[in-house]
Amino acid sequence: MKYNELLQIKNFFTDFKKIDFIRRIDDNILELSLDRQKFIIDLNRSLSAIYQAKITVKTYNAPFDFMLKKYFNNAYIKDIEVLENNRILCFYTENQKSYxxxxxxxxxxxxxxxxxxxxxxxxxxxxxxxxxxxK
Structure with a gap:
């Protein structure tokens, strides 16, 4: 994915206020739900992209998947940024649990x-x- 494309995606995502969930649906593919709109974040090497599609879902129980549920289910988006001169998209979130x-x-x-x-x-x-x- 190109840096300029990532900046445009960041600008598009700034309209959203809440992350419904982030979950892994394949080995290197995540599903991101923002205000009930679903996006696919494909992190396959050399083929990374963000798009919308319907993909069959696998269930994962690794520590990474538990942390996604713990920290990002029903989380509010505080800020979104693309690190300067890097192809890295960062979501700042806040999740208020009962305690x-x-x-x-x-x-x-x-x-x-x-x-x-x-x-x-x-x-x-x-x-x-x-x-x-x-490394």
Whole structure:
């Protein structure tokens, strides 16, 4: 995905106020629901993209999937940014549970062969990632 395309997508996403859910529907594909509109975030290496489509859903129970549910189900979008001169889209969110308030970020990296989704807190401490890269 090109940097300019990502800037246009960010501008489109700024109209949305709430993340209904983010879930993994295939090994490297996430479904993002914003105000009841669903988008596919394809993080396959060298083929990364964001689009709308209907795809069959697989169920995953990895730690990454539990963190997606915990931090991003019914979360409010505080800000969306594209990191300067990088193909990385970042959502700043706030999720108010019955007894605790979570403020998190999720980074979607569309950087060629090193695509990834990373969940952090507001201090950029990594909580979980789709891919764990040791390099």
């Amino acid at each position: 605790k308030n979570y403020q998190n970020k999720i980074y979607f990296e569309f950087t060629g062969r090193n695509t990834n989704a990373i969940i952090t807190d507001y201090n950029n401490i990594i909580i979980e990632a789709l891919r764990h890269i040791d």
